[in-house]
Amino acid sequence: MPKALCIGELLIDFVSTTPDVTLAEAPGFVKAPGGAPANVAVGLAKLGIDAGFIGKVGADAFGDFLRETLQENSVDTTYLIAGEMSRTTLAFVATRSDGMKDITFYRHPGADIQLTTDEIGIGYVQSAELFHYGSVSLSHSPSREATLHAIRSAKGGGARLSYDPNLRLMLWDDAGNAKRWIWEVMPYADIVKISEEEWEFVTGDVDLEPGIERILGLGMQLLVVTLGERGCYYTNGHEAGFVDGFIVNVVDTLGAGDAFVAAMLSQLMQHSDLTSLEKVQLDAIMRYANAAGALATQKVGVIPSLPTPSEIESFLQRR
Numbered sequence: 001m002p003k004a005l006c007i008g009e010l011l012i013d014f015v016s017t018t019p020d021v022t023l024a025e026a027p028g029f030v031k032a033p034g035g036a037p038a039n040v041a042v043g044l045a046k047l048g049i050d051a052g053f054i055g056k057v058g059a060d061a062f063g064d065f066l067r068e069t070l071q072e073n074s075v076d077t078t079y080l081i082a083g084e085m086s087r088t089t090l091a092f093v094a095t096r097s098d099g100m101k102d103i104t105f106y107r108h109p110g111a112d113i114q115l116t117t118d119e120i121g122i123g124y125v126q127s128a129e130l131f132h133y134g135s136v137s138l139s140h141s142p143s144r145e146a147t148l149h150a151i152r153s154a155k156g157g158g159a160r161l162s163y164d165p166n167l168r169l170m171l172w173d174d175a176g177n178a179k180r181w182i183w184e185v186m187p188y189a190d191i192v193k194i195s196e197e198e199w200e201f202v203t204g205d206v207d208l209e210p211g212i213e214r215i216l217g218l219g220m221q222l223l224v225v226t227l228g229e230r231g232c233y234y235t236n237g238h239e240a241g242f243v244d245g246f247i248v249n250v251v252d253t254l255g256a257g258d259a260f261v262a263a264m265l266s267q268l269m270q271h272s273d274l275t276s277l278e279k280v281q282l283d284a285i286m287r288y289a290n291a292a293g294a295l296a297t298q299k300v301g302v303i304p305s306l307p308t309p310s311e312i313e314s315f316l317q318r319r
């Protein structure tokens with residue numbers, strides 16, 4: 001059984017072949033595997049962690065392609081379900097000239113939201129050491145209930161839980177509902193990673209302080225706010241600090257957060273008690289994760305850009 005499990009969306013990103021265009025202007029698209037929790041599973045596997053992915057694709061060519069991609073990257077797919085009733089979810093992505101992403105999802109419904117509670121392997125989930133989840137699989141039923149069931153089962157089994165809300169507001173019928181569900185699953189997490197861009201929506205405040213208190217008050221062991229090229233901020237309630245990012249020539253920032261999460265988790269798995277980690281240890285872990293995030297911006301596409309330990313180590317030695 002895999003040591004680390006990730007649950008959530010696995011889909012096809014059709015990425016515009018041309019930069020600086022809207023979706024309407026884009027002349028063509030290339031097919032790429034997508035879905036943040038699946039990226040984290042691949043990221044962990046590339047870092048040598050025995051990882052598995054739980055989710056649903058359609059029983060179609062795109063679903064087959066996604067399963068093969070996970071398997072080629074040594075991710076266990078025992079609980080990647082191929083659903084007969086809906087197609088693999090698709091997203092079309094273009095990067096506009098102002099740098100903003102223009103994204104349209106084909107998910108009405110898509111297979112990823114069709115995962116059901118009885119498709120969750122309880123023994124599989126309960127034997128995990130680490131369980132990682134997001135909020136995209138909470139936007140619709142039945143994957144909302146399936147995700148909640150898996151989160152609670154993992155917690156009951158004694159896993160350490162990691163949560164990256166990874167806000168995708170356009171997938172929700174209502175912003176209030178998104179916020180409610182993002183918070184609903186927060187108390188289960190031991191580790192939370194939130195990006196600066198999501199911080200104000202999630203916490204209701206631009207400043208870090210009030211949100212930090214509220215999140216740590218839920219009993220969290222580690223909270224990390226990623227700050228793009230500026231690196232990250234972390235706190236475990238005792239120790240806190242900003243860790244600078246690395247200056248690199250960026251090719252494509254898609255997946256930087258997932259690379260960061262996978263690298264951070266791979267390091268945290270080596271420690272049984274996160275609250276007793278000292279500042280020097282946390283600084284080193286965050287520096288390692290910043291290196292993974294920076295490396296992920298160096299190549300087009302997410303999965304090819306997720307780094308191996310030797311790539312991270314040689315990057316750090318050069319800096």
Ligand code: ADP
Pocket residue numbers: 195196197226227228229230231232245246247248250253255256257258260289290291292293294297
């Ligand atoms: P997300 O991808 O989830 O939106 P961020 O943009 O904050 O999250 O990026 C996650 C991490 O990836 C950052 O904390 C940083 O370590 C690294 N990173 C992201 N963008 C850059 C960049 N332009 N240059 C260097 N590192 C980056």
